Amino acid sequence: MAANPTTRDNWGSKLGFVLAAAGSAIGLGNIWGFPTQAGLNGGAGFVLVYLLCVLLIGVPVMIAELTLGRSSQSDPVGVFKKLAPGSPWKLVGVLGVVTGLVILSYYCVVAGWTLKYILLTLDGAFTGSTATEVAETFTGFVSNGPQVILFHFIFVLMTVLIVIGGVRGGIEKVTTILMPMLFLLLLLLVLRSVTLPGASTGLEFYLKPDFEKMDSTVILTAMGQAFFSLSLGMGAMITYGSYLSRREDLISSAVYVSIADTTIAILAGFAIFPALFAVEGLTPDAGPGLIFVVLPNIFNNIPLGQLFGAAFYLLLAIAALTSSISLLEVVVAYMIDQRGWARKKAAVVVGAMAFLLGVPSAVGNGYSSLFSGFLDRADFLFGKVALIVGGLFICIFLAWKWGIPRALQEIHRSNEHFALAPLWAVLIRFICPLGISILLIQTLWEFFS
Ligand code: TRP
Secondary structure, rough: OOOHHOOOOOOOHHHHHHHHHHHHOOHHHHHHHHHHHHHHOOOOOHHHEEEEHHHHHHHHHHHHHHHHHHHHHOOOHHHHHHEEEEEEEHHHHHHHHHHHHHHHHHHHHHHHHHHHHHHHHHHOOOOOOOOHHHHHHHHHHHHHHHHHHHHHHHHHHHHHHHHHHOOOOHHHHHHHHHHHHHHHHHHHHHHHHOOOOHHHHHHHHHHHOHHHHHHHHHHHHHHHHHHOOOOOOOHHHHHHHOOOOOOOOOHHHHHHHHHHHHHHHHHHHHHHHHHHHHOOOOOOOOHHHHHHHHHHHHHOOOHHHHHHHHHHHHHHHHHHHHHHHHHHHHHHHHHHHHHOOOOOHHHHHHHHHHHHHEEEEEOOOOOOOHHOHHHHHHHHHHHHHHHHHHHHHHHHHHHHHHHHHHHHHHHOOOOOOOOOOOEEEEEEHHHHHHHHHHHHHHHHHHHHO
16 A cells, blocks of 8 residues: 555755755765776766766756656655556666665675774774785775674664654754765865875876777766766655655756765865875776775875874765665665555665675675675676666656656746756757667676677
8 A cells, every 4th residue: 555645754945855865976986986987097087078977967867867756756666656557667666676775785885894994094903004904904804704794784774773764854864964074074185185295196187188098988987987976777866856845946956966966076086186196106096996995005194194094984984874875765765655664664674685685795705705796796787787777767768658748847846947948858868868778788798798
């Protein structure tokens, strides 16, 4: 039985909603993923292409998800059931819910690492370590299965406790405190980084595009990164949009959230690259090891590094927490709306499922050879492929099944002058599906070859 719509949870204010949605978007993808990809793909050129992807694909798809959510006031499965009753389109919602559960499971594992790194840094565990020792500390920790599981558990528990509090009393309340904190911490780190002697080499790497390094894979990497970072493709924005009242403007919401997300990603680069180039012997192209293996060396080499290091991992943990609650909320909304569960039961049961599902990811980095590489594979299949497939279907559904006129009618309820409506229509009808399809083909090609 579906829950009574009049008792459905909602946001207390537009600012609360924007901060919560920005909190969903801003996460490990911004502070870990974005600098890692920028470092691997030539720096400034990647940043430029990324901005274009956010503008041409990210913002239009976010408007689409928010519109679908607000119009149906329902979870991702309920949206398709309401707008296209009796059709197989609801499977797109089901894919989103499953994707949310899987991403949550491994996301909390990595988020747990950040908790451990706050403690390690505060404890001075890296003081005086050589680069090899820093790397060994990382391998030693991630292959310590029981400990990784413990931190994973703590992170899932925090996520569950917030989601139990509800949309307004839990998610909105917590994100309105954590987001300003995150911003201040990041600003502090950027100031420290750009004022280090030798910071200019890093700034140049980050700001001066080297067009020789640009090729089609850079574009597709940037597009995939934008999708994950903006929390698109699995109905997270549908769910958050479904708690919006009809008075709140969707277009400005989508724009604010995208600007916030992109600003934080770019600032994360300003916190990392100048410091990285200021320390001799470090390179920006370390890949996923950048955050846990390269950065402690920076904190080792700068004044008050221990404190700045702890601040950095705290920043990562906060960013991850406001994202993990959105992942859990998607699945919880489904349980409440479609199965009639109480919020508390839904949060606890889904949290327990995510915890168990995360165990293979937690032990697959050196502890258990059976699950070796599990986390990376789960991330590829769900954090990449499933989001792209979901995003593609969301565009096609809105543009070709539900229809642009109905979508515009919904948007116009709160925004009579959506001047760029014709542009949005072209993007969501043609450009987004085309761009996302190419990304999908390339991703699958990569997988099978
Ligand atoms: N956007 C978050 C990040 O950058 C992760 C995330 C949260 C997410 N919710 C999502 C990604 C929904 C895709 C879909 O870390």
